[in-house]
Amino acid sequence: MNSIPAKKEIAFSGEIGGKIAEKIWDSIKSGLILVDSEGKILLWNSWIAQHSGIPAESALNHFLGSLFPDGLAASFKTALRNVLQHKLPIILSNALHRSPLPLYPLPVAHRKQDRMQQSIIITPIVTSEKKRLCLIQVTDATLSIKRERVLKSHSERLSKVAITDALTGAYNRRFFDERFTAEFGRAQRQNIPLSLIMLDVDFFKDYNDRYGHPAGDKALISVVTALKSQLHRPTDVVTRYGGEEFAIILPDSGSEGGQIVAEKLRAAVSGLNIPHGTSSVTDHLTISIGIVSYQPDTSCNATCFLEAADAALYRAKHDGRNCARHLVTPECGKPCPADTPQVDSPD
Amino acid sequence: MNSLSDLQLDALTEIFNIGAGRAASSLSEIVNDEVRLSVPRVQLYQSSEINADALSLDSPRLGAVKQSFSGPFNADAMLLFTEERAMKIVHDMMGSQVGIEDMAEYEQEAMCELGNIILNACLSSMADMLDLTLDSSLPVYSVGATDAVLRQIILETNQPLILVLHINLSIEKRHLQGYLVFLLSSSSLQKLLSHIDRFISGI
Numbered sequence: 020m021n022s023i024p025a026k027k028e029i030a031f032s033g034e035i036g037g038k039i040a041e042k043i044w045d046s047i048k049s050g051l052i053l054v055d056s057e058g059k060i061l062l063w064n065s066w067i068a069q070h071s072g073i074p075a076e077s078a079l080n081h082f083l084g085s086l087f088p089d090g091l092a093a094s095f096k097t098a099l100r101n102v103l104q105h106k107l108p109i110i111l112s113n114a115l116h117r118s119p120l121p122l123y124p125l126p127v128a129h130r131k132q133d134r135m136q137q138s139i140i141i142t143p144i145v146t147s148e149k150k151r152l153c154l155i156q157v158t159d160a161t162l163s164i165k166r167e168r169v170l171k172s173h174s175e176r177l178s179k180v181a182i183t184d185a186l187t188g189a190y191n192r193r194f195f196d197e198r199f200t201a202e203f204g205r206a207q208r209q210n211i212p213l214s215l216i217m218l219d220v221d222f223f224k225d226y227n228d229r230y231g232h233p234a235g236d237k238a239l240i241s242v243v244t245a246l247k248s249q250l251h252r253p254t255d256v257v258t259r260y261g262g263e264e265f266a267i268i269l270p271d272s273g274s275e276g277g278q279i280v281a282e283k284l285r286a287a288v289s290g291l292n293i294p295h296g297t298s299s300v301t302d303h304l305t306i307s308i309g310i311v312s313y314q315p316d317t318s319c320n321a322t323c324f325l326e327a328a329d330a331a332l333y334r335a336k337h338d339g340r341n342c343a344r345h346l347v348t349p350e351c352g353k354p355c356p357a358d359t360p361q362v363d364s365p366d
Numbered sequence: 367m368n369s370l371s372d373l374q375l376d377a378l379t380e381i382f383n384i385g386a387g388r389a390a391s392s393l394s395e396i397v398n399d400e401v402r403l404s405v406p407r408v409q410l411y412q413s414s415e416i417n418a419d420a421l422s423l424d425s426p427r428l429g430a431v432k433q434s435f436s437g438p439f440n441a442d443a444m445l446l447f448t449e450e451r452a453m454k455i456v457h458d459m460m461g462s463q464v465g466i467e468d469m470a471e472y473e474q475e476a477m478c479e480l481g482n483i484i485l486n487a488c489l490s491s492m493a494d495m496l497d498l499t500l501d502s503s504l505p506v507y508s509v510g511a512t513d514a515v516l517r518q519i520i521l522e523t524n525q526p527l528i529l530v531l532h533i534n535l536s537i538e539k540r541h542l543q544g545y546l547v548f549l550l551s552s553s554s555l556q557k558l559l560s561h562i563d564r565f566i567s568g569i
Binding site for chain 1: 490502505
């Protein structure tokens with residue numbers, strides 16, 4: 020203990036004698052360096068010795084700056100000077116400084132290796148003899164960066180789960196409600212077109228009754244896959260609106276675009292040729308589609324727009340199913356959609 | 367004592383602008399670019415007057431870096447930034463190594479450092495000019511809804527008066543307004559002012 024004069028600077032009382040203190044700082048899993056006001060090293064714990072490849076014997080009583088052939092980073096030197104001068108603690112974040120000291124992950128092979136990512140805290144220490152010292156604490160930031168990444172990917176996965184329909188993998192109603200409100204608001208503010216598709220699997224209850232619920236589930240999954248295969252813009256996504264009802268928001272799409280997409284969707288599901296013996300339309304599974312397109316400069320609100328989509332879907336069912344029917348947003352301040360349908364016939 | 371004399375305000379503004387200059391040069395060294403930092407105004411507020419509107423904080427979330435210091439008088443110094451803009455500044459400071467969406471990984475520590483630089487500079491300038499010694503804790507960063515953060519400050523200080531520094535920070539084309547809030551007890555404020563008066567009479 021006495022062979023290292025530096026350690027006399029630190030006073031310990033009672034049972035925590037110098038020997039124990041030495042064991043403590045050598046057990047700590049972060050780096051500790053104590054320097055005096057000239058930059059002379061008074062403490063160099065095992066962690067620092069291991070990660071710098073410089074043993075304590077070679078470091079103690081030498082100047083920090085002279086230990087490293089490449090010298091110290093300017094920002095590190097400034098920080099050290101500031102702590103000594105102003106006696107205020109300083110943080111050198113990993114984000115802004117990366118690797119100020121030449122420390123390496125174990126085993127230290129030197130040179131070719133990348134430096135360890137570091138977070139550094141420098142605190143002033145004033146001894147009972149009024150000597151100003153600086154304690155430099157170094158922690159390996161690699162771990163905390165990794166931990167943050169893992170947490171971030173977890174939370175991304177969880178937020179994906181929160182907006183996904185477990186059975187079909189389509190987005191769920193919660194997602195639809197949020198996205199629809201946002202997109203409708205955007206269309207109104209920026210006066211741009213917007214189309215909304217509502218579709219329903221024809222005679223799905225009969226399908227379940229005839230083929231059983233597991234088959235019904237499988238059919239819904241196939242329908243979603245078929246719908247997805249027809250949507251190519253990243254903004255156009257399938258959402259499960261409820262039971263066998265699905266909704267697709269088509270931002271920036273006017274009535275013509277909306278009708279083209281609708282017909283493709285209808286054809287794709289029909290093309291699956293999933294046998295449906297109890298359908299009154301045909302011998303396989305089909306869908307009915309309602310489309311509503313937002314006309315800029317109309318006074319339609321979100322609720323009214325949604326009702327118009329329902330009305331168009333109702334019209335498609337009324338007209339014999341396996342077809343698409345289209346509405347253009349009416350001027351609906353008071354009298355709402357159903358009584359002013361402009362029915363087109365895409366078939 | 368509900369107000370400061372013009373002379374006292376001038377002296378404080380001068381002291382803190384010297385601190386701001388020091389912080390700017392530290393920041394410039396880190397970002398390798400010119401950083402400008404100034405304290406255009408120092409004001410004493412009634413704590414009941416402190417709200418998002420009074421401080422023109424138009425962001426829903428506020429980041430706060432806090433250091434407690436002690437010496438001839440004790441105070442908590444808090445640097446307040448709207449989170450969104452602070453993140454952009456830190457992002458710029460880091461260069462293009464990280465996308466803004468990945469900033470969360472670094473936010474905590476980087477904001478601590480940014481706050482630490484500015485708080486230390488203001489505190490050390492005050493200590494030098496008033497010829498006193500101040501000790502400080504390490505910075506702690508917290509982020510929360512603007513109103514909640516401000517309410518918490520008022521609640522914690524439980525003091526009628528709060529000293530507020532308006533801070534302008536610009537790095538390259540990016541401008542950031544922040545506030546440095548000193549929370550001191552009335553006796554600590556008295557002591558600070560007597561040091562200020564001594565400083566003024568010594569000029």
